[in-house]
Amino acid sequence: xxxxxxxxxxxxxxxxxxxxxxxxASNACRFxxxxxxxxxxxxxxxxxxxxxxxxxxxxxxxxxxxxxxxRGIKRFxxxxxxxxxxxxxxxxxxxxxxxxxxxxxxxLRAAARAQTIAxxxxxxxxxxxxMFAVVYVLxxxxxNLGPLLAGAGVAGIALGFGAQSLVKDFLSGIxxxxxxxxxVGDVVDLGEASGTVEQVTLRITRLRDQNGxxxxxxxxxxxxxxxxSQQWARAVLDVAVAPNxxxxxxxxxxxxxxxxxxxxxxxxxDVLDLPEVLGIEYLGPDAATIRVQGKTRxxxxxxxxxxxxxxxxEALAVEGIDLPPSTFIRPIPGR
Numbered sequence: 001x002x003x004x005x006x007x008x009x010x011x012x013x014x015x016x017x018x019x020x021x022x023x024x025a026s027n028a029c030r031f032x033x034x035x036x037x038x039x040x041x042x043x044x045x046x047x048x049x050x051x052x053x054x055x056x057x058x059x060x061x062x063x064x065x066x067x068x069x070x071r072g073i074k075r076f077x078x079x080x081x082x083x084x085x086x087x088x089x090x091x092x093x094x095x096x097x098x099x100x101x102x103x104x105x106x107x108l109r110a111a112a113r114a115q116t117i118a119x120x121x122x123x124x125x126x127x128x129x130x131m132f133a134v135v136y137v138l139x140x141x142x143x144n145l146g147p148l149l150a151g152a153g154v155a156g157i158a159l160g161f162g163a164q165s166l167v168k169d170f171l172s173g174i175x176x177x178x179x180x181x182x183x184v185g186d187v188v189d190l191g192e193a194s195g196t197v198e199q200v201t202l203r204i205t206r207l208r209d210q211n212g213x214x215x216x217x218x219x220x221x222x223x224x225x226x227x228x229s230q231q232w233a234r235a236v237l238d239v240a241v242a243p244n245x246x247x248x249x250x251x252x253x254x255x256x257x258x259x260x261x262x263x264x265x266x267x268x269x270d271v272l273d274l275p276e277v278l279g280i281e282y283l284g285p286d287a288a289t290i291r292v293q294g295k296t297r298x299x300x301x302x303x304x305x306x307x308x309x310x311x312x313x314e315a316l317a318v319e320g321i322d323l324p325p326s327t328f329i330r331p332i333p334g335r
Contacts, residue, residue, distance in 0.1 A: 054140040062133035069125040077118035117177055168220035173202035181225045187299060189226035193217050232272060233301040236293040237308055238281055242322040243288045250321050251277050251290050257315040258292050261307045270300035287324035
């Protein structure tokens with residue numbers, strides 16, 4: 001039976017099908033050759049449904065997955081920031097007293113931390129999805145990935161051994177951001193370096209100390225963090241008076257001077273609780289020290305302490321309470 005007769009009967013010559021589609025014919029090639037008996041169209045359909053279609057599906061799937069991951073990360077960051085409060089909780093939050101709500105500074109810190117975490121997570125997800133997409137595309141093109149993956153594995157191991165400190169810095173930076181150990185503007189003590197935080201990245205933290213020196217501290221080398229600017233602070237002074245002075249009267253004068261500072265317009269915006277005189281901290285032949293302290297806003301304790309020193313020194317001088325000749329009003333070490 002001739003080829004034309006087979007085509008009229010809806011049957012394609014097996015030899016022609018094998019010539020057009022090969023020994024292992026794909027469904028698309030068989031469909032086209034059965035319907036048109038055109039070897040060129042059949043080969044074109046077989047090629048299109050092969051590597052090009054696979055690459056297109058991989059690229060479209062990776063793009064869609066990346067979009068979904070970014071949207072999920074955005075919602076996760078919004079929950080960390082506390083910006084998304086809905087329904088009953090939103091109404092409760094609106095009716096709550098302002099003293100129970102988070103302060104603006106805390107909200108700003110939470111927002112900055114959430115945005116930084118979101119950027120890191122988006123970069124990691126995009127990198128992983130892109131890497132797997134490239135591997136699948138190369139496989140669809142028929143490249144032998146065995147030697148390539150083996151070489152990449154060896155290079156990765158060598159790079160991992162050579163960049164251990166860098167990886168440690170990045171991991172430490174992620175945890176520093178997530179746990180909110182400190183933020184830009186905080187006054188911190190990181191061991192050998194202390195000062196005001198100017199920049200926090202995944203790799204380093206940049207500080208500027210009171211002398212203006214800029215310190216670049218790798219996050220992986222931070223063993224401890226002393227933050228002097230979170231939530232609240234305390235101004236603490238040890239006031240030295242002569243050991244033969246009337247200590248009860250001196251304590252009363254110091255308490256009155258501290259309350260005057262707390263009520264002054266220079267300090268009232270930055271103070272929280274009322275100041276308190278704790279009593280005699282040291283008593284010796286050279287001097288007697290009386291400790292006074294008060295809670296302040298973070299970062300304001302040093303300015304309030306300076307105001308306290310001036311007001312207490314003036315009050316003691318007015319009341320005729322002598323100071324030891326070799327001592328003076330000094331802050332607690334490290335304050």
